[in-house]
Amino acid sequence: MNSIDATIAEKGLMSSEMGSERTLYPYVTGTSVIGIKYKDGILMAADMGGSYGSTLRYKSVERLKPIGKHSLIGASGEISDFQEILRYLDELILYDNMWDDGNSLGPKEVHNYLTRVMYNRRNKFNPLWNSLVLGGVKNGQKYLGTVSMIGVHFEDNHIATGFGNHLARPILRKEWHENLSFEDGVKLLEKCMRVLLYRDRSAVNKLQIAKITEEGVTISQPYSLKTFWGFSAFQNPTKGAEGSW
Amino acid sequence: MFRNQYDTDVTTWSPAGRLFQVEYAMEAVKQGSAAIGLRSKTHVVLASVNKANSELSSHQKKIFKIDDHIGIAIAGLTADGRVLSRYLRSECINYNFTYESPLPVGRLVVQLADKAQVCTQRSWKRPYGVGLLVAGLDESGAHLYYNCPSGNYFEYQAFAIGSRSQAAKTYLERKFETFMSSTREDLIKDALSAIKETLQGEKLTSSICTVAVVGVGEPFHIMDQKTIQEVIESLELKEDETVDQGAAMQEDRSPEAAPMDI
Numbered sequence: 001m002n003s004i005d006a007t008i009a010e011k012g013l014m015s016s017e018m019g020s021e022r023t024l025y026p027y028v029t030g031t032s033v034i035g036i037k038y039k040d041g042i043l044m045a046a047d048m049g050g051s052y053g054s055t056l057r058y059k060s061v062e063r064l065k066p067i068g069k070h071s072l073i074g075a076s077g078e079i080s081d082f083q084e085i086l087r088y089l090d091e092l093i094l095y096d097n098m099w100d101d102g103n104s105l106g107p108k109e110v111h112n113y114l115t116r117v118m119y120n121r122r123n124k125f126n127p128l129w130n131s132l133v134l135g136g137v138k139n140g141q142k143y144l145g146t147v148s149m150i151g152v153h154f155e156d157n158h159i160a161t162g163f164g165n166h167l168a169r170p171i172l173r174k175e176w177h178e179n180l181s182f183e184d185g186v187k188l189l190e191k192c193m194r195v196l197l198y199r200d201r202s203a204v205n206k207l208q209i210a211k212i213t214e215e216g217v218t219i220s221q222p223y224s225l226k227t228f229w230g231f232s233a234f235q236n237p238t239k240g241a242e243g244s245w
Numbered sequence: 246m247f248r249n250q251y252d253t254d255v256t257t258w259s260p261a262g263r264l265f266q267v268e269y270a271m272e273a274v275k276q277g278s279a280a281i282g283l284r285s286k287t288h289v290v291l292a293s294v295n296k297a298n299s300e301l302s303s304h305q306k307k308i309f310k311i312d313d314h315i316g317i318a319i320a321g322l323t324a325d326g327r328v329l330s331r332y333l334r335s336e337c338i339n340y341n342f343t344y345e346s347p348l349p350v351g352r353l354v355v356q357l358a359d360k361a362q363v364c365t366q367r368s369w370k371r372p373y374g375v376g377l378l379v380a381g382l383d384e385s386g387a388h389l390y391y392n393c394p395s396g397n398y399f400e401y402q403a404f405a406i407g408s409r410s411q412a413a414k415t416y417l418e419r420k421f422e423t424f425m426s427s428t429r430e431d432l433i434k435d436a437l438s439a440i441k442e443t444l445q446g447e448k449l450t451s452s453i454c455t456v457a458v459v460g461v462g463e464p465f466h467i468m469d470q471k472t473i474q475e476v477i478e479s480l481e482l483k484e485d486e487t488v489d490q491g492a493a494m495q496e497d498r499s500p501e502a503a504p505m506d507i
Contacts, residue, residue, distance in 0.1 A: 101351045102385050109344035116343050139384075 022126035026078035028052055030063045031202040032164030033074035034192050035133045036176060037142050037157045038185035041213035042135030044074045045189040048222055049204035056204055064210040066217035068093040071107040071136035072210055076161040078129035085128060088117060107136025107143040119151030131161035137214050163200040168192035194225050256368045267365050267372050270394035274376035274406060277320035279443040280307055281413050282378040283403035283436055284389040285427045288460035289380035291318040292436040294443060295453050308457045308467055312337040314347045315381035316457050316465035320407035322374035329373060333357060350381030354390045354398050362396030376406045380459055405439060412442040429460060433476055449477055
């Protein structure tokens with residue numbers, strides 16, 4: 001039965017003439033991205049790690065990028081798919097600029113465009129293996145949204161992908177408030193990134209923080225967080241453990 | 246005029262460098278009943294004269310809603326107008342689906358113009374025989390455009406197309422400088438006054454004209470007859486006030502069209 005199904009399937013939805021060509025697993029992946037709204041716009045943080053399975057292989061991957069005049073994108077997941085998305089967005093912004101008519105695509109439009117792209121790929125069983133965070137400001141309106149690889153999309157005051165969903169969002173739910181100052185916003189993001197650094201094995205201690213306001217985008221130079229490992233429990237960690245002496 | 250040699254094909258130039266088929270298509274626009282548009286900073290008003298084939302038939306639909314923020318008025322071959330409005334609606338709804346945002350009028354107008362241009366450069370096609378007044382709102386404010394069968398488009402403060410539109414244009418040319426800062430109500434009054442000019446003495450009532458508005462915070466919609474009749478009457482009141490000062494005001498509230506004895 002399987003072989004009959006396979007021959008029919010080959011000519012059908014999930015494959016081309018040459019055999020099946022669709023995304024099955026991600027290879028080089030980025031971990032969490034966190035985004036928050038603050039007084040003047042949006043702040044986003046992501047580390048610069050590109051993991052190859054369990055190896056922390058690449059340590060200078062830029063996962064936050066500006067899009068057009070009004071938007072900022074952060075991606076977790078397969079890095080090559082993120083590069084593909086950047087190419088799509090580049091073309092989108094190019095055609096938008098070519099109209100040269102005073103109208104421009106804002107973060108809401110870019111977010112919805114990405115949703116359509118992700119959802120359509122999911123429907124073809126060939127997803128772009130990313131979770132995207134899209135933020136921006138246009139005409140004073142702040143916008144922060146996310147799209148997943150299966151096309152799930154929504155907007156919120158604070159967004160996180162990957163492990164950030166489990167470790168960062170509880171912190172954000174408790175400590176985020178309207179009209180954070182820039183300094184408080186960065187402190188909040190660093191707090192979340194520090195927790196992720198301690199607890200997410202695919203996190204690296206080299207991160208960038210990006211800010212987008214009405215004036216434009218600034219992405220910081222990479223820097224590291226201070227960590228503390230001098231807990232007394234880490235001295236002689238196996239003392240008193242079962243079977244130890 | 247001796248131009249019959251070069252007017253069979255839309256893809257044949259005349260020695261004078263004209264495409265006669267395109268010019269004939271623009272003649273078709275001039276034959277249609279009048280349509281006018283005017284805009285202020287925040288609102289655009291479209292108005293048209295409804296001509297019915299006979300007393301027994303219904304009026305031609307000349308104003309179409311394309312999206313919440315865009316509407317058009319047509320003059321010329323109504324069938325062509327209907328097809329184009331279907332295209333425009335399709336473009337708007339597709340853009341909205343992808344970007345969850347209204348399609349900027351300026352871009353829609355260019356797409357329409359490019360579509361019209363194609364028909365001027367294919368031997369197996371003919372130009373659309375309809376002129377469109379496109380009224381819409383986008384980020385940069387209120388806009389009024391005119392799209393020709395030739396594929397040209399222009400932005401206007403106010404414009405009139407169709408038969409006897411010159412009378413309306415003359416009226417609009419006198420008053421257009423005030424439009425940018427007009428209120429919505431004044432804009433509608435001016436639209437009706439311009440329509441009145443094209444009627445050449447026939448009585449203006451709400452049954453022979455259609456008015457539509459789009460503005461900031463106001464989606465495109467066709468105004469109902471009752472409201473239009475009230476505006477018409479207030480116009481007549483003002484006119485009569487200035488015409489016979491001191492004499493008794495004449496109020497004609499009859500809604501039926503009564504042609505004057507000229």
